[in-house]
Amino acid sequence: MLPFRKRLRSWWWRRLPREAVCRLSQRRIYLLPTRFGLLLLAVAAAVWVGALNYAVSLAYGLAFWIISLLLLAVLMAYRQLAGLQLQVEAGENTFLGQVANCRLSLINQAGVERQIHLWAEEGECAVHCQLPAGGQQSVSIPLLLNRRGPHAYPVLQIWSTAPFGLIRAFSWWRPDATVLAYPHPLPDRIRHADGLQTGKGRSRGEGEEDFSHLAEYQAGDTPRQIAWSMLARRDVLASKRFVSQPRGHAVHELAWQDYPAALDVETRLSRLCWRLLQCEKAGQRYRVRLPDTVIEPQAGQRERALAALANCSLPS
Amino acid sequence: MKHSLFRPAEMAVLLAVALVIVPLLFYLPFWLPALVELMLLLRACLLLRHSRLPGLAVLLPLLVLAAAGVWLNLNTLIGREGGAALLILLLGFKVFESRQQRDWQVVLALGFFLSAIPLLFDQSPWSALWLVISLLALTWAMLRLAGDIPSGSARTAVQALLLSLPLMLVLFVVMPRLPGPLWSMPHDSHTAQTGLSDSMEPGSISQLVQREDAAFSVVFAGQAPAVSQMYWRIMILDDFDGRRWQNVHGLQQETVQLQGGQLVRYRLTGKPVRSRLPLLEYPLQAPGGGVLEPGRLLRLASDSDDAVRIDAASLLGSHYRQSLSQSDQDFYRRLPPGNPASRQLAMQWRMQSQDDAGFVHEALLHFRLNGYRYTLTPPLLEGDNSTDAFLFSTRQGFCEHYASAFAFLARAAGIPARVVTGYQGAQYNPVGRFWQVRSSDAHAWVEVWLKESGEWLRVDPTAAVAPQRVSDGVSQSIPSLQPAVPLMGSRIPGWLLPLQQSWQAAGFAWQQWVVGYDAARQLNLYRLLGLGEAVDAAAVLRALLFGGALGLLPLLWWWRRRPAMAPLQVGRNLLVAALQCHGIAILPSDGPLDMMNKAAHLPKDVRVLLKQLLKEYAAMRYRHAELPARQVQAWLGQVRRFAQQARKQRRHS
Structure with missing residues (x-):
């Protein structure tokens, strides 16, 4: 299962275009319920069955209210990502064997605050940032340089479960930027x-x-x-x-x-x-x-x- | 995660579930919800002190012990009470092994489920109100637990519930209802039931009469009959043991002919008691969902005690013709030994009167003329000859005394007779345009079988004693029963009456449209809205599309709404506009310095002012500390004047 999933994911990543700037839109935002969301859906279903059986009208109301809340959570989670703009900044090149900072900036042009998480599989790195309305924030993703030469920025998952933790909105981005791994210096x-x-x-000196x-x-x-x-x-x-x-x-x-x-x-x-x-x-x-x-x-x-x-x- | 920041969120979860189970204090044995509330409180204390939680080795035996307590108290762990008891116990123990966010989410989900439990016991508007409060608390706790919005989560919770409300209403109205239950649960036999019982003895109805709660409500199609004609029959009592009348189901079947009378159609909403609901005298046929038992009494097919709505038709004032065989007549004449004086009186009237109708007339005359009193608090009747005691010494009684005595006299005179219990009268509510029948309208009367015409005749001896009982209702004939304002103890003043009627009407509407919104009502609504002739897949889909569009409107508003721009942003936009008037284009990426550079060719006075404004802008924009609102507003005022000046200049040039 796991290797298959990994292969599927890497295949998916290769299909992603490299972009220096990306603006998240409905074409690339995916929405899935979280474990908690599924649990609450099950609760709504149970309440609904109870309402059916006992003919309790108000319980129908409760079941449908929970479901409406879940639907609303979908919209709200989508709104956390929609319109968010990401762009690459020059990365910090460094020496082989060290961790380079892949710099990005997140730009929130909307008038609402956003709670954004970034996740990269390489290095299992997770970054959380809170973007105020109209705010901008620079983020660096650490990347271990394990060979000399250019390293592409890792594929990033941008996700958010705000505000309820019921629905997870996520999107993939393959930044079009590289960091260079310089050779590891050896004394000589x-x-x-x-x-x-x-x-x-003249000989060199302080002066x-x-x-x-x-x-x-x-x-x-x-x-x-x-x-x-x-x-x-x-x-x-x-x-x-x-x-x-x-x-x-x-x-x-x-x-x-x-x-x-x-x-x-x-x-x-x-x-x-x-x-x-x-x-x-x-x-x-x-x-x-x-x-x-x-x-x-x-x-x-x-x-x-x-x-x-x-x-x-x-x-x- | 940041653990110390997380603590208040867990407190929020505890608070929310504690609120949710409050109504259960009234419906379950008191100690159980109180115990769970105590456990929640204890958990909150542990949270605050960062104490260690008790291990499973402690919790499991305690849980078993508590469950055993429930079993001893309720004799069940399933059904409505048992299930609810077990669930809140589980909640109480779950919080003690909740450590991670995931555990607390399970607690929250359990809380959502538990908020449905009180609705099984009561569906009044108060329950609905508490449901809303519970939902609000749970949503708030959910936001806190998700942890992303520490401040303003209460506002977000209210907003979320309000935004999802229209969608909920659409689903509530549109989603199909089932006409019957999926499976039936064992009934809780120990649940106290109110209403008329299977038997009648002195005091059984007068207890009921002192209660003011609503028994059922009626809407007549067309003209309503006179109040004095409203005899709502529930039960026939055909056996007397000297003290108590009861129903022994003496007749298994009967052939009845209803003759004459005026057809009255009505819709009745009420909670059945032991599957029985009253019908107006005499019902033409069995309404849907029930059968007519011998004696023309309604018995519902379902044994649920939830409120139902039936459409019924009765022939008011019709003749109830039935041919009784000799053995049947004997059955209706059976009397236990005793009460010699009463028997003697009956025989005396028998001799005096020509026929049965004459006897009835004689008896009613006796009640009217011999100083009988209609009272809720008659002296206690003791001894074997209770009828004698009532008729000859105390002479004070309530409807059950009169009905019982009259039926005894009739039987003693050889006339088949039976006692009927039910309700008499109703009160019209002009606001809701329905008739309300209350427990206080409970009544008992007699039916005698006249051999000459072969029909059952209703005789209400109470009407002979207190005629206004039948014409004006019980509260007019017994002063202590007149509706009073709680705490003030006086009659309801006139100005309060409309208020009381509006309240009743609201209760009626609630019963009709919320609690009683069932498959039948849904079908009516579908037809009314032209969505379809049946609640089938196509119609539901149409309704969902139509209603969904309506329900999404507020969401659209929320989506499109632009939050109030920060004053600094407003000011910057104004400056950009002002520079545009001067013929300078400013890009969104331009900072204060760029703006200044681009404006280098402007006249000096403008430039100086601009420079000062931009300098202040930069100072406020790039300073991290919170700015005093007054300073920002003052700056904004200056910017406004500057922009005005720029516009003026452009107009002049």
């Missing part, structure tokens, strides 16, 4: 020193991070450089420049070819990843050479380089 001390291409720059002046924002400036206070106060986008901006100085070469060909792909990538992180930590400039790409020093280099490592696939 020796190689790290070798890769340094000595330049004629190098000293603030020099403000300049107009240029594409490629990192968020760290942006003068946020200026933006807030004057509404002008400006970048901070430092006394010794690491430009034209020593560049570490982190190359695929640094390792013997016998070493397997994952280990190579893991070591490269560790060295990359070391460079980032020390604020050193580096260049990543992979068989298919080269990542030059640039703004947002860390993410790009890590992504390149994550996506690296070699014709073997």
